[in-house]
Amino acid sequence: MAERANGVIVNRLPSLTWNRLRVNHAFVNFDELPETNEEAVFTGQHEDQVKKETMTSADAERWADGFSRGIRREAYIAGKQATYQEQHFATALGRDFTDLIRDLAPETAVYTVEEGSKLDKPVILNWDFGKGGRAAAQQVIYARKGSEATFLLNLSSERDALGHAAIETKVIIEEGAALHLMKTNLLGRGFVLLDDSAAVVGDHAEFDFVQVELGGAKTYTGCYADQCGDHSLFKVQTGYLADQDHLMDINYVAVQRGKKTDSRISVKGSLRDQATKVFRGTIDFRKGAKGSVGDEQEDVLILDPKVTNKTVPVVLTEEEDVDGRHGATLGNLSPDILFYLGSRGIDKDAAEMLMTRGRLMSVVNLIPDEETVARSHHFIREAFEANE
């Protein structure tokens, strides 16, 4: 408990494992958190397609809690022991972070996509930190019945910038609606980022989550989908790059309560230098989730023997009639592959970039904004050039 006096616990694993593996949670020191929310330049594009309001973060939280179907608390189970954490609208980073960001960002932007409305263009929200800075922001996206929308949240700064950023995005997706939430992290090499996403997904609703994590020194991120609706779909597609001594800490949780729900988590990444990555992926079938399926797949390219790669796939079930799967592929550039690529003129550095880009661009290309795609492409190239 001593560590909690100095910071917050985030990204808890829903089903705890041995403490010595150091994957049950991540710990973020207070000095890694932003103190103000004034230092990023915010620009929005195509916001006029939706209704935008501002609420106090406390009000926004109470309002969003009303959509979580009365769920009072979430358990963290270790063996037969469960500890409970009060959180009506459960998030991946967890209660500590929600409490903290409510204070850091006293106002929350609430975007409503009206019933039946299908947006032509993505709503693009950009936070540019320039030479560095500290900022926190909260949003709630409310996709009403039968609507469809894409929201793209971009975080960026200059390449060598230092800073702290904290973001929380809550998503409410009503019956038959589809929400595509896409987040990119093109922050500088000195940034600490905490980026939380959470959704309540209704009947026949779809939550499509795309995450591109390329920048930052330490990134704690996650997405928690409460699939309370029957036939709901939660789909995650993530691409990340971690290099130097950077940390990438990820927590995805699909809680499948409705009948015939479907979750698909796909995480692709590349690790080089002395980078560390922890990926927690949990598919949690609750009682009543009859006929549900869940699948999580990870594909990691290890480019250096000094990297640390931890993966914790978890499938929990209270229901018999479900199908949960997980799989992981570990790749490296073997001497045979380097010789093969070399025989076409591709040297080791180019091979590493090419293989990383192949993995990441398959995720980046899902983003329906050419500028973001081009900037991500450029960021990957620069990451390799800077290391040469």
Added chain:
Amino acid sequence: MSDSLLQVKDLSVAIEEGQILHDVNLTIRPGETHVLMGPNGAGKSTLGNTLMGNPVYHVTGGQIFFDGQDITRETTDKRAKAGMFMSFQNPLEVPGLSLESFIRNSLRQQTGKPVRIMQFKKQLEETMALLNMDPSYADRDLNVGFSGGEKKKAEILQMLMLAPKFAILDETDSGLDVDAVRTVSKGIEEYHKRSDGALLIITHNAKILESLAVDYTHVLVKGSLVTTGGADLVQKINEEGFEQYIEEAAKANE
């Protein structure tokens, strides 16, 4: 020998387990087609791999010159950039890298210039059609889930797109059915036609040579080149096998 493209002088090669090639000498001029034959384990693939700079094989003696430059100690990618190419006997599967992206990046690395996308795509499409390849293979991960025949066609596709000065075909015909061998032969003919490149074809099978004008045939036995002849030597070996050469090599070693 000033007109030679590739010159191998007294080349000896070893791997950790021991010596494989002994004092091999070979000269290939621009546009020539050479065939390298020999029984299993003779060292044919070792020679191909050594020419291409596979670090598994250690040159213990001799030199390799390409286009007038000593490349004996040069890295594989630099040899490729100088105009060398090898079609692999067992092409590797590379998940996460599409066939098209692989070829486009190879071209970019070799020329040092950006590739003109439209022109590249058109040429790729035409070349795939020539090799009876389904265009969808361009978007698929390199060699992943390709049949043996498609892998070999993909190698020939790369050769045609990269247009090297010199290509080593390491048993490109092995494991292929008659139709696939014909398609691969068509690709090799096209390579000659397009770029007048030189070839070193390592093979057990005369089928792939039927439509090609072979200039020289070499026989490698137990790591030594025991004889060199013209195109007729292929026919002779086809009929008589390697026994005569194996016996000669054994006598020479006594």
